[in-house]
Amino acid sequence: MMPEEEQQPLVELIPSPAQPAWRKGALAAGLGGVALLVCGAAALLQTPGGARSDSTAGLLAAYADGETFQEGNHMYKHSCKPTSVYTLQEVLHNNFGGAGPNPGKEGIVIKALRHKPDWLCPDGDCFQQVKIELHAQSAYDFPKPYMNGMHGKFATITLNTGDSVDVQLLLKDYHTDEILSVPALPLSIYDIDENSDGSGAEYISVHSEHTTTLKSSAKIIRTKIGTSHHYEAQPGQGMAQNPSDPVHLTPDQQTRSVAFNFIKPKEVRFTIGSSKGPAIRMFSFSLYNALSACFDEFLYDVTEAPTTTKAPSTTPAPTTTPAPTTTPAPTTTPAPTTTPAPATTTTSSTTVAVVAVVKKEESTPWLLYAGVGTAILAAALLILYFLCKEEQKPARAIVPPPAPVEEPAPAPAPA
Numbered sequence: 001m002m003p004e005e006e007q008q009p010l011v012e013l014i015p016s017p018a019q020p021a022w023r024k025g026a027l028a029a030g031l032g033g034v035a036l037l038v039c040g041a042a043a044l045l046q047t048p049g050g051a052r053s054d055s056t057a058g059l060l061a062a063y064a065d066g067e068t069f070q071e072g073n074h075m076y077k078h079s080c081k082p083t084s085v086y087t088l089q090e091v092l093h094n095n096f097g098g099a100g101p102n103p104g105k106e107g108i109v110i111k112a113l114r115h116k117p118d119w120l121c122p123d124g125d126c127f128q129q130v131k132i133e134l135h136a137q138s139a140y141d142f143p144k145p146y147m148n149g150m151h152g153k154f155a156t157i158t159l160n161t162g163d164s165v166d167v168q169l170l171l172k173d174y175h176t177d178e179i180l181s182v183p184a185l186p187l188s189i190y191d192i193d194e195n196s197d198g199s200g201a202e203y204i205s206v207h208s209e210h211t212t213t214l215k216s217s218a219k220i221i222r223t224k225i226g227t228s229h230h231y232e233a234q235p236g237q238g239m240a241q242n243p244s245d246p247v248h249l250t251p252d253q254q255t256r257s258v259a260f261n262f263i264k265p266k267e268v269r270f271t272i273g274s275s276k277g278p279a280i281r282m283f284s285f286s287l288y289n290a291l292s293a294c295f296d297e298f299l300y301d302v303t304e305a306p307t308t309t310k311a312p313s314t315t316p317a318p319t320t321t322p323a324p325t326t327t328p329a330p331t332t333t334p335a336p337t338t339t340p341a342p343a344t345t346t347t348s349s350t351t352v353a354v355v356a357v358v359k360k361e362e363s364t365p366w367l368l369y370a371g372v373g374t375a376i377l378a379a380a381l382l383i384l385y386f387l388c389k390e391e392q393k394p395a396r397a398i399v400p401p402p403a404p405v406e407e408p409a410p411a412p413a414p415a
Contacts, residue, residue, distance in 0.1 A: 065294065073303050076211070076263075080294040082117035083184055086130070086287035089113060091149040096157060097140025097165065099148075108134040108149055108157075111174065112287070120183075129174035132287065137166035137269070147282065153246055154190070154284035157272065161200040161281050164273025171265075171287075183297060185262040188290040189272075189283060190249075192220055192256050193240045194233045199277025203232035206260060207269040209298075213259040213291040220258055228271075231258050246286035259291040263298040 063069055063078035070076075093109040095102045114128040134157065142148075147158040159165060169187070171180045194201040205228045212229070214220060219234040233256075240256045243249055249257065262268050274281045289295065 063296075068299065070302065071211070073301055074209075074263075075299040075302060076296040077299055078294060079297050081119060082293075083186065083289075083295055084117065084120065084182065085115045086132070087113045087115070088132070088150060088153060088155060088286070092131070094145070094149040096134060096145065096148045097136035097142075099140055099142055099145040101146045106135060108155070110134075110150060110155055130180065131172045131174050131177070133168075133170040133172060135168040135170070137168050138164075140165045142280075144280075147280075151282070151284065152244060154243075154286055156282055156284055158280055158282045159273065161195075161274050161279055162276035164271055166269070166271050169268040169270075179266055181264070181266075183264060184295050185265050185268065186259065186287055186289040186295065187262065187268065188246060188257055188259040188286050188288055190243050190246070190253065190257045190286075190290070191240055191282075191284055192231065192233050192258065193237065194235070194275075195277050195279065196238045197277075198235060198238075199275060200279065200281060201233045201235065201275045202281055202283070203230060203273055203275075204258070204283075205230045205271040207271070208262055208265055208267070210260045210262045211296040213261075213289065215254050215257075215291060217255050218258070219255045243284070246288050246290055249290060254291060257290055259289045261289065261295040263296070 065078060065080040068075060068077045089111045091108065092111050093102055093105065093107065094100075095104060095106055096108045098106045110132045112130050112132050114130045116126045116128065118126070120126075132155065134155065141163075142158060142160060144158065148156055150156060157165070157167065171182065171185060172178060173180055189204055192202045192204070205225065207228045210229075212222070212231075214222065219237040221232050221234050223230045223232075237256075240252055241250070243253045243257075272283045
């Protein structure tokens with residue numbers, strides 16, 4: 001019982017230091033700064049400028065050449081090395097959705113020339129004749145199917161306004177008819193707009209794995225619906241001039257286009273359509289990234305990556321833990337006979353307690369710095385929010401007060 005009575009005073013010998021007033025103030029400032037920071041960030045994201053990047057900025061604009069990043073469960077590498085360029089040449093067969101005008105097999109078949117970059121053709125044979133096939137995966141009915149196939153330098157599918165259709169795109173070898181395995185497949189869709197009265201807004205929903213490029217000023221709204229990404233014409237922007245060349249776009253045509261990069265595709269699946277309205281809607285495609293010279297390479301799935309952590313196989317090092325054989329040292333534990341000196345245990349506990357107190361006193365000033373810094377940052381965000389909000393307000397017309405009307409001087413009396 002005596003050792004217990006001697007150990008109890010340790011709690012009194014190392015009292016916790018009194019809380020200074022500045023420390024309480026720093027803690028309050030820190031909590032207040034965090035609250036203001038959360039409120040300011042939420043308010044900023046609600047402004048059109050704050051949310052703009054989420055709806056229009058593609059993945060490609062955010063990374064440097066060679067930089068790796070994670071999107072969902074997949075890791076990618078951003079690359080600006082050249083990729084294949086596909087030149088559309090002629091329509092071989094035109095019977096999309098079985099609507100004609102050609103009889104026979106369903107689908108559109110377009111002959112194209114693939115120009116591979118040097119890193120994909122070490123043998124020097126950089127040209128490959130390919131076929132691009134477009135197949136309807138849902139009901140399709142259009143009275144003028146001859147408008148499908150190709151229009152100038154673009155592949156085209158035309159719909160009645162208000163209709164939609166699911167599309168499957170395949171890239172095949174021209175001679176063997178085998179589906180090609182490519183590291184990445186670019187696809188750009190142009191002229192995503194609406195009628196001048198706001199009807200017939202065009203959209204595309206992409207169901208295959210891809211990354212996206214959009215201009216920062218894009219007139220296209222990007223949302224996620226289930227596992228698909230949906231791209232729709234921004235309301236109130238009206239119609240745009242149709243492009244004549246997939247490579248040379250005007251600034252306005254770039255804001256109405258979206259470029260995709262499909263990762264190692266065996267097939268590409270997407271849906272095109274529009275809201276209800278008059279007239280027809282023609283969708284124009286090209287196998288070319290019209291908005292960026294860069295693309296993203298798929299590296300690996302992070303959910304499968306842990307299988308690479310077979311480094312634990314090096315942990316057979318526990319076999320070196322026969323060191324416990326050295327633990328016969330417990331035979332030296334007759335030292336408990338020396339434990340009548342519990343005073344030594346008290347000194348060890350006091351040193352640990354003192355060190356802990358010293359560490360607390362050395363770290364407390366950072367609470368003040370963190371609190372003040374967070375509060376300043378939150379205040380800056382709130383100020384930025386109010387400035388953005390003021391910019392959104394329409395300018396008020398300042399009407400000057402009417403000039404006083406001077407009464408005409410009385411005519412002089414006749415002499």
